[in-house]
Amino acid sequence: xxxKLKVAVIFNEPxxxxxxxxxxxxxxxxxxxxxFEVDQTTPLEDYEFIKRSLINEGYDCYTxxxxxxxxxxxxDVKKNQPDVIFNFVELYQEDAKxxxxxxxxxxxxxxxxxxxxxxxxxxxxxxxMAKRLLNVxxxxxxxxxLASELPERLKxxxxxxxIVKPAFEDASVGIENESIVKNKAELLSRxxxxxxxxxQPVLIEEFVEGRELNIAVFEDEGTRALPISEIDFTExxxxxxxxxxxxxxxxxxxxSYHKTIPVCPANxxxxxxxxxxxxxIKAFKVMECRDYARVDVRLSLDDEIYVLxxxxxxxxxxxxxFMRSAEADGISYSQxxxxxxxxxxxxxx
Numbered sequence: 001x002x003x004k005l006k007v008a009v010i011f012n013e014p015x016x017x018x019x020x021x022x023x024x025x026x027x028x029x030x031x032x033x034x035x036f037e038v039d040q041t042t043p044l045e046d047y048e049f050i051k052r053s054l055i056n057e058g059y060d061c062y063t064x065x066x067x068x069x070x071x072x073x074x075x076d077v078k079k080n081q082p083d084v085i086f087n088f089v090e091l092y093q094e095d096a097k098x099x100x101x102x103x104x105x106x107x108x109x110x111x112x113x114x115x116x117x118x119x120x121x122x123x124x125x126x127x128x129m130a131k132r133l134l135n136v137x138x139x140x141x142x143x144x145x146l147a148s149e150l151p152e153r154l155k156x157x158x159x160x161x162x163i164v165k166p167a168f169e170d171a172s173v174g175i176e177n178e179s180i181v182k183n184k185a186e187l188l189s190r191x192x193x194x195x196x197x198x199x200q201p202v203l204i205e206e207f208v209e210g211r212e213l214n215i216a217v218f219e220d221e222g223t224r225a226l227p228i229s230e231i232d233f234t235e236x237x238x239x240x241x242x243x244x245x246x247x248x249x250x251x252x253x254x255x256s257y258h259k260t261i262p263v264c265p266a267n268x269x270x271x272x273x274x275x276x277x278x279x280x281i282k283a284f285k286v287m288e289c290r291d292y293a294r295v296d297v298r299l300s301l302d303d304e305i306y307v308l309x310x311x312x313x314x315x316x317x318x319x320x321x322f323m324r325s326a327e328a329d330g331i332s333y334s335q336x337x338x339x340x341x342x343x344x345x346x347x348x349x
Contacts, residue, residue, distance in 0.1 A: 004060040007341055008082035009051050012089045012102075014068040016044055046317050047088065053334040054086070059341065068093055070105070077109055084344045085113035086337075087313065090171075096125060097168060112344040116312035120288045124310050127167050127203045130287065137286045139279060140306050142298070144205040150192055154184060158206050163243070164190040167201040170311065172246040174198055177256070180207055180241045208298040208306050212244060213266060215280035215295045216314075216325035220339045223284060225277035226325035230266035235259045244296075264324045268299075276305055283310050291343050294321050 041049070047063050054061040062080070066072050066089065076082075085106055092098035100118040107118070116124075123129050131141045145156055146167060161182050166174035174194060181187045187204070194202045212233070216226040233242040236259045247254035268276070280295035287293075287310045294314035298306045314322045318333055326336050 004058060005083045005341070005345060006080065007054055007059045007061040007084045007086055008076065008080065009047055009054070009061060009063045009086045010066065010073065010089060011043070011047055011063070012066040012068060012092055013043060014066075016065065041317075049318070050086070050316070050337060053337055054341065057334050057338045057341075066092070066102075070102075073102075073105065074109075077111065082111060083348070084341050085111050086341065086344075087113045087115050090313075096170060096173075097122075099125070112348045114291055114313075114340045114344045116290045116293070117288070120290065120312050124287050124289070124312050125168055125170055127165065127309075128201075130310060133286055134283055134307055134310075137282070139283055139286065140304065142205040142208050142306050142308070144203055146201055146203055147191060148201045150188065150195060154188060156204070158204065161207045162187060163205050163207045164194060165203045165205070166194050166198040167203045169198065169200075170309070171315075172244060172249050175243065175245050176247065177240055177243075177245055179245070180243065208300050209242075210301050211266075211299040212242075212308075213268075213276055213297050213299060214262075214321040214325070215276060215297065216322045217280050217284040217289070217293050217295060218326070218339075219291050219343060220331075223281055225280050226322075226331075227265035227328035228268065228273060228276060229262050229264035229321055229324050229328075230268075232261040232263050233259070235261060262321070262324055264328045272299065272303060272305075279305050279307065283307050287312070291340055292322060 051061045051063050064072065064076050087103065087106070089102045090096065090099055092102055100121040103113065103121060104118045106113045123133060128146045131144060134141050143158055145158065161180050164179050164181060164187065174197070178190060181190050191202050191204070212231040214229040214231065218224060218226055231244055236242055237255065240256050240259065244260055245256055248256040248260040251257055276297060276299070279297065283295050284293050289310065289312045292314070294311045295307060296309040296311065298308055300306065316323060316336070323333060323336065
């Protein structure tokens, strides 16, 4: 009888005790009508669900929390000898830049793993490097400049409004409603905020008015784009900008979370859909992503496509952007996970 492949679902949550669901008594009253159910699963529950899904697909699967200690990974690999690592590590010692180092360690240990290799993770996380690589390959990104300190005299040739971002974060970290600025005073204030809070360079971009599209790229059948998902901003109130902020992504008690509504597949003219998918696939290849990614773009009011982010190893939570597009393509949740394991294990040969 053929032995089952052993899959280690590896993540890093140093303080899992912080993930507590609020009691009904502690829930805040909201001054808006929520669109989504507020009771969310915790990341730990999500990893357990992934484990059970893979077990149901016929794998010998277990979860491993690194707890910010690389020795936990090394000791586990020696003990359990997994055939494949399903990689969910995004931070180590509270530093997103160390994500690539963890993946590099998988390679040194000789264990195939899901998702993108170290260089792709590093280049995608460095927003200015990503923009340079995309631009030199003919892929448009919003006009921008980088600042490493608050200037005494600020000069630039960008058109307001602008959006101000930390240069080395992902998952919308540091992007809030206040990130959109309309004049020099607001720009300097927001730059100072980012310098103080994140102690890293600041990326300032022209804010592209228009539609926001999420394009999932999957390498299950060659490199292809799945049905495009759109973030519908039509319900966004006037006091909030049409952006997918950190709160819109991760805070179910924030109004923007309930006013950024995904629509998949997006209703787009065929020519624009084709161009958007081709742009996403090209961006995926330029950034040397692997297995799966999500490319976030803005479709401007004059139908130009600007790449905002290339996201390797995107969120695989049920209902999140990548899985939403996969479902629209007729691929079930567990089938996506199985395909990713198969792609990783095929590299072992």
